[in-house]
Amino acid sequence: MEPLKLIVTGPVGAGKSTLIRTLSETEVVDTDALASEAIGKATTTVALDHGTLRLDGHLLHIFGTPGQDRFDFMWEILAEGALGVLLLVRADRPETLPAARNILDFVVSRTQVPHVVGVTHLDRPQVWRPEEVALFLGTPPERAVGFDPRDREEAVKPLVRLLELMGA
Amino acid sequence: MSKQEQLEAILSELKGALPELKEIIVASPDGLPVVQLGEGGIAARLAAMAATAHGLGKRIATTTHLGDLVEIVIRGNQAYFIAYAIGEKGILGLTTPAGSNLGLVRLEAQEYARKLAETL
Amino acid sequence: MAIFGNLKDISLLDLLPLLSGQQGKLSLRPKRGAELLLFLNNSRITCAKKGEAALPPHRVEEELFGLLDRPEAEFAFHIGDRPDRCLGRLDLRLEELLLKLSTLRDEIQSVAGALPLPDTVFAFADPGRAEGDPELRDFVRLAWSQLERGTSARELAGLLGMPLDRVRYLFYKLRALGVIQPLAQSPRPGRRGIARQLLGLLKRRFRTWSWSH
Numbered sequence: 228m229e230p231l232k233l234i235v236t237g238p239v240g241a242g243k244s245t246l247i248r249t250l251s252e253t254e255v256v257d258t259d260a261l262a263s264e265a266i267g268k269a270t271t272t273v274a275l276d277h278g279t280l281r282l283d284g285h286l287l288h289i290f291g292t293p294g295q296d297r298f299d300f301m302w303e304i305l306a307e308g309a310l311g312v313l314l315l316v317r318a319d320r321p322e323t324l325p326a327a328r329n330i331l332d333f334v335v336s337r338t339q340v341p342h343v344v345g346v347t348h349l350d351r352p353q354v355w356r357p358e359e360v361a362l363f364l365g366t367p368p369e370r371a372v373g374f375d376p377r378d379r380e381e382a383v384k385p386l387v388r389l390l391e392l393m394g395a
Numbered sequence: 396m397s398k399q400e401q402l403e404a405i406l407s408e409l410k411g412a413l414p415e416l417k418e419i420i421v422a423s424p425d426g427l428p429v430v431q432l433g434e435g436g437i438a439a440r441l442a443a444m445a446a447t448a449h450g451l452g453k454r455i456a457t458t459t460h461l462g463d464l465v466e467i468v469i470r471g472n473q474a475y476f477i478a479y480a481i482g483e484k485g486i487l488g489l490t491t492p493a494g495s496n497l498g499l500v501r502l503e504a505q506e507y508a509r510k511l512a513e514t515l
Numbered sequence: 516m517a518i519f520g521n522l523k524d525i526s527l528l529d530l531l532p533l534l535s536g537q538q539g540k541l542s543l544r545p546k547r548g549a550e551l552l553l554f555l556n557n558s559r560i561t562c563a564k565k566g567e568a569a570l571p572p573h574r575v576e577e578e579l580f581g582l583l584d585r586p587e588a589e590f591a592f593h594i595g596d597r598p599d600r601c602l603g604r605l606d607l608r609l610e611e612l613l614l615k616l617s618t619l620r621d622e623i624q625s626v627a628g629a630l631p632l633p634d635t636v637f638a639f640a641d642p643g644r645a646e647g648d649p650e651l652r653d654f655v656r657l658a659w660s661q662l663e664r665g666t667s668a669r670e671l672a673g674l675l676g677m678p679l680d681r682v683r684y685l686f687y688k689l690r691a692l693g694v695i696q697p698l699a700q701s702p703r704p705g706r707r708g709i710a711r712q713l714l715g716l717l718k719r720r721f722r723t724w725s726w727s728h
Contacts, residue, residue, distance in 0.1 A: 231709070256458065258450035260424035261483070271425050273450035282716040296632055297426055297443040310706065325629035332697040336636035336665075339703040365696070383721050390717070393702075393710035 232288045233386065234306050234340070235276075236330055237315035238323040239266045239294035242347045244276050246315065246376035247291045250383070251278025257291075273298070275305060296326065299333055306334055311389040312342040315376070316364075318354035328364050341393055344371040345385035401514050402430040409489075409507045413500055417474065418490045421481065421511060422446050429485060429515070445478050445488035452478075466501065479504055482512040518592040523585050528617055530590065535609045540596035545588040551578050554598045558609050562601035569603040574676065576616065581678045583620050623684045630683040631668060637686055638665040640696040645689060654685050655694065665698040 235243045248255050258274035276291030290305045292298065306312055312334050316327045327344075334342065344364060346357040355363075357371035364371075370392065374384040396404070406419050410432055418433035418441060426446030431438035448467045456464040469476040471493070477500065478488040487508045491500050518534070522543070534541060535558045543551040553575075554562040563570040565578065582588060623630070631637070639662050645651040655662065658671055668682040675682070689695045 231713070256454055258447075258454050260426075260446060260450055262425050263423040263427055264425070273424070273426055274447040274454070275451070282713060282720065285713060285716070287713075293426075293447070295426070295443075297439060298447065299632055299634060300440075300444065301447060308703075310709070329629075329632050329635070332635045333632050335699055336697040337634065337700070339700045341702045380721055383717055387714065387717055390710045390714040394707055394714055 230288060231285055232290060232305075232309040234290050234292065234302075234309045234312045235315065236292040236302060236306075236312060236334070237294060237345075238317075238326040238330070239271060240268060240320075241294065241315035241317050241323070241327075242376040243291040243294065243315055244272060246313075246345070246382055247276045247278045247289050249376055249379055250280050250289055250386075252281060253279045271295070274301065294326075296329060302330065302334055303337055306338045306340050309338075309340045311386075311393065312338075312340050313345050313385045313389065314342055314364075315345045315347055316360055317348045318346045318356070318360065318373070319348045319351035321355060324355075324360070324363050331364055331366065341389065342366070342370065343385050343389040343392070345376070346371055346373045347376055349373045350375075398514065399430060402511065403432070405507060405510050405514065406430055406432045409503065412503050412507075413491070413495075415495050416489050416491050416500075418488070420445065420488045421515070422486045422488060424449075424483070424485060441488060445486045448476075449478055449480065449486045466505075475500075477501070477504060479508040481508050481515055484512060484515040487511060518590075520590060522582060522588040522590060525590075526585050527579065527582050528613060531609055531613055534592055537592070537594060538597075539592055539594040540598075542591050542593070543582060543588050544590070545582070545586060551582075554596070554601070555609070560605050560607040560609065560612070562598040562603070562605055564598070564601075569601055571603060572605060572607055575605065575607060576612065577677050577681070579612070580616055580619065580681060583616060619681070619684075623680055626684070626687060629687065630680070631686045631690065633669040633672075633679055633683065634667045636665045636667050636698040637690070637695040638662060638698040640693055642694060644692045645694045648688075648692075651685065651689060651692070651694070655689070662695060 235246055237243055244257060255276055255278040257276045258272055259270040260273045262269060262271045272291060272293045278289045280287045280289060292302050292305055314327060314331050317323055331342065344360060344366060346360050357373045358368040361368045361371035372385045372388045375381040402421060410416055410419060420431040420438050420441050421429040422442035422445045423429055424446060426443035428438045428442035452467045453464045467478040474490050474492050476490050478486050481487055487504060489504060534555055538556045541553040541555060549566045552564040553560050560575060563575045642655055645655040657675060661671055668679060668686050672679040672682040686695065
């Protein structure tokens with residue numbers, strides 16, 4: 228059976244690695260390196276994260292990309308042939324929205340892969356709602372889903388939305 | 396001499412020892428260019444790619460029980476890209492034409508990676 | 516007297532006003548690329564050469580813009596030197612040029628993090644919207660055939676001989692005006708079946724979550 232690939236991307240600190248750890252049933256392979264910029268955490272993904280989720284006969288490979296745009300070549304390499312791209316964005320960090328839009332533009336204009344936007348950290352006091360994030364990103368509101376990447380039941384929400392839109 | 400100048404001096408010395416080298420860069424572990432010597436104007440890209448190749452190489456080495464990663468070699472039909480860890484502090488990446496004496500390049504590059512580790 | 520040094524220490528914005536009252540030849544030798552020669556007279560650039568070629572005004576701007584951010588480039592001013600031969604005399608006022616270049620640089624820096632990525636592919640959404648701004652209109656005309664089919668800032672910068680960040684900045688403005696938009700690739704066909712199948716499997720697996728939204 229054709230291997231299926233799902234890409235998780237988004238700016239630094241959006242929760243990409245967290246989502247993959249939540250969804251994966253196998254040990255997650257990561258490629259962390261010490262961060263030399265102030266990005267709010269000690270390490271950052273430099274190549275990819277990888278986990279898997281088995282759904283009956285199908286094995287879904289979940290790949291996380293680096294977040295910084297100097298790694299844009301990895302976005303393209305990983306997205307090639309993928310079922311879909313989940314772009315993660317923090318609802319409480321409007322300063323990361325331009326970077327998120329750059330990633331989405333890059334992926335949309337260079338690959339034939341459909342996308343959804345997963346909006347995280349909606350429990351913070353001041354947040355952009357998913358449809359407001361979609362407006363900034365220039366994507367239809369139904370493509371944005373609020374969810375908590377730490378919770379297993381919640382973590383599948385953006386994937387479900389992607390499949391619904393693809394199957395419609 | 397500033398740290399930057401010391402690092403540049405070490406790279407110039409390496410270039411002196413191996414004049415056939417085309418690009419020489421030192422990247423931070425997370426893919427930012429620290430110093431570079433070359434003509435292509437591709438340092439920023441090469442630094443990110445060196446970090447990616449090195450990060451992935453380390454993972455492949457552990458997953459397939461190769462022991463610790465020693466080097467990354469990418470061989471094209473016209474040239475090689477070779478990368479070495481500079482301790483935990485960075486990555487030395489260089490390109491050299493296909494006809495180079497690869498044994499010598501490896502020896503020198505590892506030696507210079509050690510020198511860079513003391514300065515970085 | 517000699518005025519010489521490196522642009523990494525003395526920026527172009529400090530150097531050019533210094534020379535504006537003088538007549539002579541300014542040589543700029545970047546670490547990479549060919550030497551740029553500017554002939555100054557009476558607060559004007561009267562001739563500019565790169566290699567053997569005389570540069571038209573917009574190319575002079577592009578070259579100087581590329582030298583604004585203190586790159587490594589040796590400079591030397593030779594008082595009294597005149598161009599022996601100059602195809603294409605120029606009359607560029609130094610003060611105006613400097614003001615224009617520094618404004619542009621400030622604008623670019625103010626939106627640096629938001630500039631479109633070099634390899635993102637953009638195409639026309641509504642080219643008519645660039646008509647209001649002469650600079651954008653001219654740029655759109657220059658890049659017309661590329662923007663019709665879709666092009667990246669990197670590709671266009673190479674084709675037009677313009678600094679990459681300048682093209683990214685023009686893309687940024689054109690996008691904000693709705694002149695261009697990222698080219699939307701049509702999704703890979705034939706995946707509806709597998710999407711529906713996976714959706715069913717997911718819904719069975721993750722039962723506890725309410726599926727209405």
